[in-house]
Amino acid sequence: MTDLDHAGVPRATARLQLHAGFTFADAEALVPYYAGLGVSHLYLSPVTTARPGSTHGYDVTDFTQVNPELGGEAGLLALATRARAAGLGLVVDIVPNHMAADATHNGWWRDVLAHGQRSAHAQYFDIDWQPADPALHGKVLLPILGDPYWDTLASGALRLERPPGGPATLRYGDHSLPLAEPMPEPMPDMAAPGDPSTPEGLHALLERQHYRLAWWRTGAAELNWRRFFEITELVGVREENADVFEAVHALAFRLYAEGWVDGLRVDHVDGLADPAGYCRRLRARLDLLRPGRPAEGARAHPWIVVEKILGEDEPLPADWGVDGTTGYDFMDEVAAVLHDASGEGALNMLWMRISGDSRPYPDYVKSARHRVIARHLVAEIDAICTRLHALARSAPATRDLSAHALRHALTAFLAAVPVYRSYYTASPHGADPDARAFDDAMVASAAAQARTHLAPDEAAALDFLLGCLQGDAGADTPADTPADTPASAIRTRLQQVMPALAAKSTEDTAFYRYGRLLSRNEVGSFPGTLALAPERFHARMAHRQAHWPHAMLTVATHDHKRGEDARMRLAVLSEMAGTWAEAVAGWEAQIGPLLVASPKGPDGTDRAMLYQTLLGAWPAEPGALASEDAQREFIARILAWQRKAIREAKRHGSWTHPDEAYEAACEAFLAALGMGAKDSGEDSVLEQIGRFADRIGPAAALNSLAQTLLALTAPGVPDCYQGNEGWDFSLVDPDNRRPPDYALLQARLECRAGWAQWLARWRDGRIKQQLIRSVLAYRAEQPALFSRGEYTAHAATGKLAPQVLAFSRRCGPVEAMVIVTRLAAAHVDPALPRIPPHCWGDTALHAEGDWVDVLTGHAVPSHAGYVRVKDALASLPVALLVRA
Numbered sequence: 001m002t003d004l005d006h007a008g009v010p011r012a013t014a015r016l017q018l019h020a021g022f023t024f025a026d027a028e029a030l031v032p033y034y035a036g037l038g039v040s041h042l043y044l045s046p047v048t049t050a051r052p053g054s055t056h057g058y059d060v061t062d063f064t065q066v067n068p069e070l071g072g073e074a075g076l077l078a079l080a081t082r083a084r085a086a087g088l089g090l091v092v093d094i095v096p097n098h099m100a101a102d103a104t105h106n107g108w109w110r111d112v113l114a115h116g117q118r119s120a121h122a123q124y125f126d127i128d129w130q131p132a133d134p135a136l137h138g139k140v141l142l143p144i145l146g147d148p149y150w151d152t153l154a155s156g157a158l159r160l161e162r163p164p165g166g167p168a169t170l171r172y173g174d175h176s177l178p179l180a181e182p183m184p185e186p187m188p189d190m191a192a193p194g195d196p197s198t199p200e201g202l203h204a205l206l207e208r209q210h211y212r213l214a215w216w217r218t219g220a221a222e223l224n225w226r227r228f229f230e231i232t233e234l235v236g237v238r239e240e241n242a243d244v245f246e247a248v249h250a251l252a253f254r255l256y257a258e259g260w261v262d263g264l265r266v267d268h269v270d271g272l273a274d275p276a277g278y279c280r281r282l283r284a285r286l287d288l289l290r291p292g293r294p295a296e297g298a299r300a301h302p303w304i305v306v307e308k309i310l311g312e313d314e315p316l317p318a319d320w321g322v323d324g325t326t327g328y329d330f331m332d333e334v335a336a337v338l339h340d341a342s343g344e345g346a347l348n349m350l351w352m353r354i355s356g357d358s359r360p361y362p363d364y365v366k367s368a369r370h371r372v373i374a375r376h377l378v379a380e381i382d383a384i385c386t387r388l389h390a391l392a393r394s395a396p397a398t399r400d401l402s403a404h405a406l407r408h409a410l411t412a413f414l415a416a417v418p419v420y421r422s423y424y425t426a427s428p429h430g431a432d433p434d435a436r437a438f439d440d441a442m443v444a445s446a447a448a449q450a451r452t453h454l455a456p457d458e459a460a461a462l463d464f465l466l467g468c469l470q471g472d473a474g475a476d477t478p479a480d481t482p483a484d485t486p487a488s489a490i491r492t493r494l495q496q497v498m499p500a501l502a503a504k505s506t507e508d509t510a511f512y513r514y515g516r517l518l519s520r521n522e523v524g525s526f527p528g529t530l531a532l533a534p535e536r537f538h539a540r541m542a543h544r545q546a547h548w549p550h551a552m553l554t555v556a557t558h559d560h561k562r563g564e565d566a567r568m569r570l571a572v573l574s575e576m577a578g579t580w581a582e583a584v585a586g587w588e589a590q591i592g593p594l595l596v597a598s599p600k601g602p603d604g605t606d607r608a609m610l611y612q613t614l615l616g617a618w619p620a621e622p623g624a625l626a627s628e629d630a631q632r633e634f635i636a637r638i639l640a641w642q643r644k645a646i647r648e649a650k651r652h653g654s655w656t657h658p659d660e661a662y663e664a665a666c667e668a669f670l671a672a673l674g675m676g677a678k679d680s681g682e683d684s685v686l687e688q689i690g691r692f693a694d695r696i697g698p699a700a701a702l703n704s705l706a707q708t709l710l711a712l713t714a715p716g717v718p719d720c721y722q723g724n725e726g727w728d729f730s731l732v733d734p735d736n737r738r739p740p741d742y743a744l745l746q747a748r749l750e751c752r753a754g755w756a757q758w759l760a761r762w763r764d765g766r767i768k769q770q771l772i773r774s775v776l777a778y779r780a781e782q783p784a785l786f787s788r789g790e791y792t793a794h795a796a797t798g799k800l801a802p803q804v805l806a807f808s809r810r811c812g813p814v815e816a817m818v819i820v821t822r823l824a825a826a827h828v829d830p831a832l833p834r835i836p837p838h839c840w841g842d843t844a845l846h847a848e849g850d851w852v853d854v855l856t857g858h859a860v861p862s863h864a865g866y867v868r869v870k871d872a873l874a875s876l877p878v879a880l881l882v883r884a
Contacts, residue, residue, distance in 0.1 A: 001174075005831065008262060008263065008302055008303050009092060009263075009301060009303050009550045009717065010039075010040045010041040010043075010089065010262070010263065010303060010717050011039070011040035011041075011717070011776075011779055011780060011783055011786075012038065012039040012040055012041070012712075012717060012718045012719070012720070012776050012779065013039055013040070013041045013042070013043035013049070013091055013552070013717060013718070013719045013720070014034050014037070014039045014041075014042055014043060014719070014720045014722065015043045015045075015554075015557070015558070015719055015720070015721045015722055016030075016042055016043065016044055016045065016722050017045050017055075017056065017072075017558055017722060017737055018044055018045045018046075018047065018057060018070050019054060019055045019056070019057070019069070020053065020069040021739070022739060023069070023070045023071045023075060024070050024071035024075035024076050024078065024079040025071055025075060025078070025079075026082075026096075026771065027042065027044070027079050028075075028078060028079045028082045030742060031079075031082045031083050031088060032086065033085045033742065033745065033746050033749065035086040035087060035088055036749055037720070037749060037769075037772060037773055037776065038748075038772070038773055038775075038776025038777050038779070038780060039074045039088065039720060040087070040089060041088060041089040041090060041091050041262060042079075042083055042087060042088055042089075042090055042091070042261070042779075043090075043091040043093070043265065043719060044090060044091065044092050044093060045057045045093050046058060046060065046067075046092070046094065046095050046267070046556070047066050047067055047070060047076055047092055047093075047643070048060050048062065048063050048064075048065065048066065048067060048094075048095070048251060049061050049062035049063075049065045049066070049067045049068065050067055050069075050100065051100050051102055051105055052105065052767075053069075053071065054069075055734070055737065056160055056558065056737070056753040057093070057095075057847060058095050058098075058234075058267065058512075059099075059100040059102070059233065059234060060095050060098075060099045060100060060106075061099065061100050061102055061105040061106040061107075062105075062106070062107065063099070063247065063248045063249075063250070063251060063685050064247070064250055064251050065251065066251070076255075076260070076316060077253070077475050078258040080227060080768065081262075089262035089263075090260065090261050090262055091261070091262060091263040091264070091265060091303065092252065092255070092261050092263075092264060092265070093264075093265045093267060094249070094252050094264050094265070094266055094267065095267045095268075096237065096239050096245075096249070096266060096267070096269075096272065096278070097228065097237060097239070097267065097268045097269075097271035097272055097493060097871065098227070098228040098234040098237055098268075098271065099234070099235055099237055100233060100234060100235075100236060101142075101227075101232065101233055101234060101235040102233070103175060103176060103177050103178065104174065104175060104176040105184050106120040107136075108124055108125075108404075109121075109125070109235065110178055111209045112124075112125060112127070112140065112210070113140060113142075113177060113178050113209075113210055114178035114179070114180060114210065115210065115479070115582070116138055116139070116140075116178070116180070116210030117129055117138060117210075117408060120786075122867075123238060123241055123243075123244070123246070123686035124237060124238060124244050125225060125235050125236065125237060125238065126225055126226035126235070126236035126237070126238050127140060127224065127225040127226075128224045128225065128383060129224075131220065131224040131383065131386075132382070132383070132386045133224075135212065135536060136212060136222075136224050138210065139209075139210055139211055139212045139213070139224075140210060140211045140212070140224070140225060140391075141212050141214055141218075141219070141222055141223050141224050141225070141314075141488065142177075142212065142213050142214065143213045143214040143215065143216045143217075143218050143219035143223065143232055144172065144175055144213065144214075144216060145172070145213055145214060145215045145216060145221070146173075146215075146566070148215045149213060149214060149215060150199070150203075152172075152213075152215075153199040153202050154199050157172060157173070158171070158172050158202060158213075159171050160196055160197075160202075161176075161328040162429065164639025164781060166274055167179065170206075171511040171696075172213075172324060173640065177209075177211070179205075179209065180208060180209050180210055187380055189302045191766055200249060201366065210622060211559075216232070217835075218657070218869075219232040219379070220375065220376055220377070220378050221378040221379055221382070222379055223379040223380075224379070224383075226380075226496065228268070228271065228500075229500045229503055229504055230344075230372075230376045230377060230500065230504055236496075238273070239272050239273065239278050239564060240272070240273040240274055240277070240278070245278075245281065246884045249282070249285070252264060252592055253285060253286070253289060254418070256286060256289055256302065257289040261446060262302075262303060263302060263303030263304060263305075264282070264286075264302070264303070264304050264305075265305050265306075265307065265326060265552075266279070266304065266305070266306045266307060266322075267307050268284070268307055268499075269306040269307060269308055270308060270309075270420050270421050270498075270499035271496060271499060271500075272496075273492045273496065274424055274425055274492075275306075275320070275423060276319065276320050276425065276431070277425065278319060279304070279306065279320040279321050279322050280319070280320065280321045282304060282319075282321075282710040283302070283304060283321035283322070284356075286302035286304070287302065287821070294706075297771045302323070303550065303603060304322045304323055304325055305322060305323055305324055305325060305326050305552050306320070306322050306324075306325060306326065307325070307326045307328075307553065308325045308326070308328075308420075309328050309329075309420050309502075309523065309524050310325065310328070310329045310419075310420075310524070311418055311419035311420070311442075311526075312526050313438075314419050314438060314442075314531065314748035315432075315434050315435055315438055316435075316548065317431070317432040317434075317435035318431040318432045318434070318435070318547065319431060319435075323476075323548070323549020323550040323551060324548040324550060324552060324716065325551055325552065326330060326552045326554065326557070326719075327551065327552040327553050327554035327557075327716070327719060328523055328524025328525075328554070328557075329511065329524055330544075330551075330552075330553045330554065330555075330711070330714065330716065331522065331523075331524055331525070331554055331555050331556075331557075331560075332522065332524045332526070333532060333537055333540055333541075334537075334555060334707055334709070334710050334711060334714070335519065335520070335522065335525065335567055335568075335571065336520070336525070336529065336531055336532035336537075337531070337532045337533075337537040337748065337805065337822065338518075338528075338568065338571050338703050338706060338707060338822050338823075339519070339520070339530055339531035339532070339571050339574045340531060340574040341531035341533070341574075341824050342531075342574075342575075343530070343573070343574035343575060343576070344530045344531075344574075344577075344578035346577035346580075346581055347516050347517055347530070347573070347574065347577045347580075347581075349581070350516075350577070350580070350581040350608075351515065351516040351608065353713050354584065354588070354604040354607065354608045355604045355605040355608060356604055357605070360528060361510070361514050361516075361526070361527050361528030362418075362528060362619050363441065364510040364513050364514040365505060365506055365510045366416070367510075367648075368504075368505035368506070368509035368510045368513065369414065369415040369501060369505040370411070370415055371505070371509065372501055372504045372505045372509065373411055373414060373415065373501065376504060376780060377497060377500060377501060377504070380493075380497045380500070380516065381407075381410065381411070381414075383493065383496065383730055384410060384490060384493050384494055385406055385407045385410060386403075387469070387486060387489060387490050387493065388406045388410070388461075388464070388465060388490060389401070389402075389403045389406055389520060390486070391468070391486045391490065391661040392406065392461075392464055393489060394486075398464055400457075401457070401460060401461045401464055401677075402457065402461075405455075405457045405458045405460070405461040406461045406464070406465065407455060408454060408455075408458045408461070408627040409450065409458045409459070409461035409462035409465050410461075412450035412451075412453045412454055412458070412462070413446055413447060413462060413465060413466075413834075414450075414497075414498070414501055415450070416443070416445075416446035416449035417443075417446045417498060417501075417502070418442065418445075418446065418451050419442060419502070420498060420499045420502045420503075421495050421496075421498035421499050421502070421786075422439045422442065422443060422469065422495055422498065423435060423439060423495070424439065424469055424470055424471060424491055424495065426471070426488050426491075440470075443466065443469065443470065446839065447462060447466060450462055463756075465494075467487075468487045468490045468491055468494070469490075469491050469494055469495075471487070471488075471491065481624050507521075507523050507561070508648050509648060509649065509650060510527075511527065511561060511648075512609070512645045512646075512649035512879075513605065513649050513651060514519040514527055515605060515608045515609040515612065516530075517530065517564065517570060517571075517573060517574060517612070518556075518561075518570055518609060518612045518613065518616065519562070519566075519567040519568070519569075519570035519571045519573075519574075519616070521561055521668070522560060522561050522562070522567065523557070523559055523560060523561060524813075530574060531574065534793075534805055534822075535793075536793075537805070538793035538807060541714050541715060541791050541793075541807065542791045542793070544714070544715045544716060544791075545715035545789075545790070548715070548716070549715050549787060549788065550716065550717055550787070551715075551716045551717070552716060552717050552718075552719050553587075553711050553712075553714055553716040553717060553718045553719065554711070554719040554721065555707055555711050555721075556721035556724050556728055556736070557710075557721060557735075558721070558733065558736060558737055559733065560730075560732070560736055561731075561732045562613075562617070562729075562730065562731055562732065563603075563616075563724070563728035563729050563731070564704070564707065564721075564724060564728050565620075565700070565701075565704045565727045565728045565729055565768075566616035566617055566728065566729045566730065566731075567616070568700055568703035568704040568707055569615065569616050569618075569693065569696065569697075569703070569704075570612055570615065570616045570698035571700075571703050572696045572699045572700050572703065572825050573612075573696075575699070575823055575825035575826065576696070576825050576826075583688070583692055584608070584611060586688075587611065587685045587688065587689075588607070590682065590685055591669075591672070591685060594669065594672050596855065597801065598665055598668065598669070600661060600662060600664040600665035601652065601662045601663075601665035601666045601669065602662075602665065602669055603652075605649075605651070606642075606645070606646065606649075606652075606666060607669075609645060610638075610666075610670065611689065613641055613642075613731065614638060614673075614686070614689045615689055615692060615693050616729065617634070617637065617638065617641075617729045617730075617731055618689065618690055618694075618729065619634075619691035619729065620678060620697060620701070620729070620764075620765065621763045621764060622694070623761065625690070631674075635670065635671075635674075637731060637735055638670060638731075639667060639670060640731075640734075640735065641731040641732060641735065642663075642666055642667070642670065643663055644732060644869075646659075646662065646663055646666065673685040673689075674686040674687075696807060696825065697763070697833075698762075698828045698829060698830065698831065698832055698833045698834075699824055699825040699828045699833070700833075701727075701762050701763075701767075701833035702821055702824050702828055702833040702834060702835075702877045703822075703824075704727070704768060704833075705767065705768060705771060705833060705876075705877055705878050706805070706820035706821055706822055706877065706878055708771055708878075709771060709775065709818060709820050709878045709880065710767055710818070712771075712772065712776065712779070712821060713775065713776040713786065713809065713816070713818045713880065714791075715786075715789075715809075720772060722740055723739075723742070723745065725742070725745060725749075725765075725768065725770065725772050726740075726744075726745060726748070726764075726765035726766075726768060726769055745769065748764070748765075748766045748769055749769060749770075749773065755767075755770075755855065755856055755875055755876060756875070758770050759832060759833070759834070759875070759876065760832070762832065762833050767833075771855070771878070774854065774855050774880075775854070777878060778816075778854045778880065782811075782814055782816070784812075784814075785809055785811045785814050785816060786809060788811050789809035789811040789814075789816075790809065790810045790811070791807060791808075791809060791810045792807060793806075793807050794807055794808060794817065794847070795845075795846075796805040796843055796845050796869065797842075797843070797844055797845075797846075797866075798840075798841060798842040798843035798844050798869075799840065799841035799842055799843050800827065800835070800840055800841065800843045800869070801843055802822075802823060803821055803822060803823055803835065803843070804819065804820075804821065804822070804843060804845065804869055805819075805820050805821075805822050806818060806819045806820070806845050808847075814882075815882065815883055816854070816880060816881065816882050817845075817847060817851065817867075817879075817880075817881040818878075818879075818880055818881075819845070819869070819872050819879040819880075819881065820871065820877070821834070821835055821873065821877040821878065827839050833877055834873065834876065834877040835877065837870040837871075837873065837874045838851045838870065840868070840869045840870035840873065841870070842867040842868075843868070843869040843870070844863075844867060844868050845866065845867045846866055847862055847865070847866065847867045847881075848862060848865050849883055849884070850862060850883070850884040851867065851872075851881040851882065851883055851884055852881065852882055852883075852884045853872070853875075853879050853880065853881055854880040854881070854882055855876060855878075856876065856879055857878065858873050858874065858875060858884065860872050860879070860881055867881070
């Protein structure tokens with residue numbers, strides 16, 4: 001093990017999605033493969049017990065036990081032992097924000113439903129026991145019924161069960177609910193008043209419970225507990241409570257203290273009441289544990305990264321005590337620098353022409369925010385407004401602020417917030433000044449936008465709201481307001497609803513309404529920004545090295561909207577926007593009669609996104625869709641994406657109110673795209689899209705190789721998402737969670753055919769896998785270079801200077817120079833993912849001395865202080881040079 005490994009920071013990770021179909025034993029079998037690939041740590045999805053059959057592990061039912069479906073603790077330790085023997089560590093994903101609201105399997109939740117506020121776990125969950133609705137005082141709303149309440153009672157779908165020797169329970173489908181008091185014995189001959197075998201008697205029994213059953217459609221408006229986003233199957237956990245914090249993390253702390261786990265990935269940190277306080281507490285607890293690995297001695301640094309989506313210029317607060325984010329910010333940056341800003345005009349025109357919508361992207365977001373506020377986060381907004389109104393009425397200076405004015409002010413303000421949330425706390429003293437300044441400026445800007453839509457009384461209400469948020473609402477809410485005051489409670493609730501609103505309105509709504517170029521519609525990205533100039537990319541990487549050298553670098557996750565290589569293929573369209581527009585116009589003309597015959601759908605917006613989705617997901621290997629089975633599987637994947645896209649967009653129905661006629665028309669349209677024009681013998685639109693994908697394939701693969709090398713060498717810890725060592729043309733979940741073909745990947749990893757053959761056969765993806773293996777091997781040889789090495793940008797000169805992106809990493813006498821090709825569609829070899837060497841002409845990089853390419857072993861001399869790009873990229877479209 002290297003010194004860096006002993007310091008606790010991974011050299012590189014491999015993310016594995018665990019579930020009943022892929023257990024610890026399956027992961028254990030892959031240890032030799034990932035050790036051969038060159039990662040230092042396996043990065044596991046949550047290992048705590050989740051709902052039976054969970055495919056992701058985020059619906060936790062027991063924080064204290066390792067999931068038996070995965071193999072239990074014995075299986076986890078066997079995996080850790082096998083990994084250690086191969087020189088690998090483990091990083092585990094933890095879920096501190098929420099649990100499954102599942103009384104059947106979650107013992108804490110069941111205890112709350114059985115005993116109400118007297119439960120030992122009543123304070124574990126974020127429940128409002130005294131909401132505005134008196135009928136819910138002391139009760140938990142359970143919107144689990146498939147039909148309205150009385151219809152359900154009358155149907156007999158609710159039934160009592162009396163297991164021998166056990167307490168009576170209430171059964172509804174898969175739900176088993178506890179009862180708060182002993183059940184009366186059933187009447188032998190008749191249904192007396194109060195007999196639970198009648199709807200009336202069952203209602204009387206239910207009214208005596210600590211929960212209130214309700215139709216699932218009431219959840220959005222009446223829920224009295226915090227949920228994850230708008231998912232009523234997941235209940236918020238109160239990490240700000242010290243006892244809850246210890247209980248939730250007991251297993252993770254023990255595994256860390258015993259040396260089985262090396263670091264933690266914190267899921268959805270923005271959902272917590274105080275992310276900064278939570279992270280600092282987590283760091284302090286892990287630092288106290290300071291475990292020793294089995295038989296290996298102590299380690300200095302517990303590695304912690306947080307799932308945090310940053311705005312375009314938003315800083316991660318430096319005082320959180322974490323090593324950085326899980327990499328959505330890098331995923332955005334590396335993709336953006338491989339897009340061409342010059343294509344913006346043509347892409348805008350195409351989008352406006354086919355969608356009929358000329359609004360800029362921020363307008364889509366604002367519209368979506370209003371929709372989510374009005375229809376999806378109703379209960380959360382109502383609760384904040386109720387608290388605001390009560391606090392305003394309690395002081396003479398603000399008692400004239402009406403509930404109506406406060407709601408309008410809150411809605412206008414939240415609609416204008418451009419990031420996931422602010423981070424004001426009860427005691428801002430000592431907080432990161434840069435982060436505080438960002439929050440202040442962000443809130444001021446959002447407030448200024450909101451005021452343009454507010455009447456005078458509503459503007460006054462906004463001032464009151466901002467005072468509660470920022471902690472300076474006059475004498476009643478000074479800057480050092482204790483955490484348990486009404487104003488502080490409002491601040492907490494307001495900031496916790498912000499990320500739910502941001503996620504649901506942007507990546508789960510606006511991303512499916514705005515489709516100028518889908519490669520930019522990615523989690524952590526800003527679709528309104530098409531490209532990032534190399535100078536800005538270098539500046540961000542230098543900042544990353546200075547401030548977050550151990551943050552995660554990723555280009556794919558279990559939550560991405562489309563695969564890393566699908567994005568890189570679509571990025572090519574920014575370089576040839578005019579050609580793409582012509583192709584789309586031709587397809588539109590060809591399917592015109594179909595649209596006339598079936599005007600129901602899809603509309604222009606959905607067609608534009610469908611064309612891009614087909615192009616991005618198309619397999620790279622020729623003949624991959626030759627068989628009927630392969631075609632059916634491909635179309636089934638596209639159909640699943642299309643249905644999800646339609647419902648997420650919420651323009652033609654939604655998940656709760658689907659427009660089945662529109663969806664059926666869209667399915668028929670997709671089927672029709674595979675049919676050619678019989679009279680003219682014209683190829684089908686689907687065939688033409690496939691040829692277009694093949695045509696841009698070399699440029700797309702070149703983009704992918706550039707993205708891969710940048711992700712492996714930029715400041716930070718690179719992560720490889722499961723199976724993505726090969727080409728990744730996946731779509732949004734669940735498509736991106738399909739099991740990889742590890743047998744194929746293992747066979748290809750062991751192939752040592754050489755770069756010439758890997759380049760010639762680039763379509764099988766082996767060249768990407770071998771690039772990862774080669775660079776990770778060099779990182780293992782030079783860990784300090786990539787963990788501490790300085791970052792220096794290199795500007796190219798000459799004929800194709802815009803097609804070069806280069807930088808160096810230096811630590812002491814060791815220096816490596818990274819060179820990748822970008823924006824090469826106009827120059828790429830028509831058969832290979834590279835610019836032919838002779839095309840580079842006089843393009844060069846200033847670099848003294850002679851160099852050797854780590855990848856190929858070829859010598860690359862300098863001439864008069866310059867390295868010629870045609871020499872550096874003579875064999876491959878990317879290079880990793882070290883001084884000879």
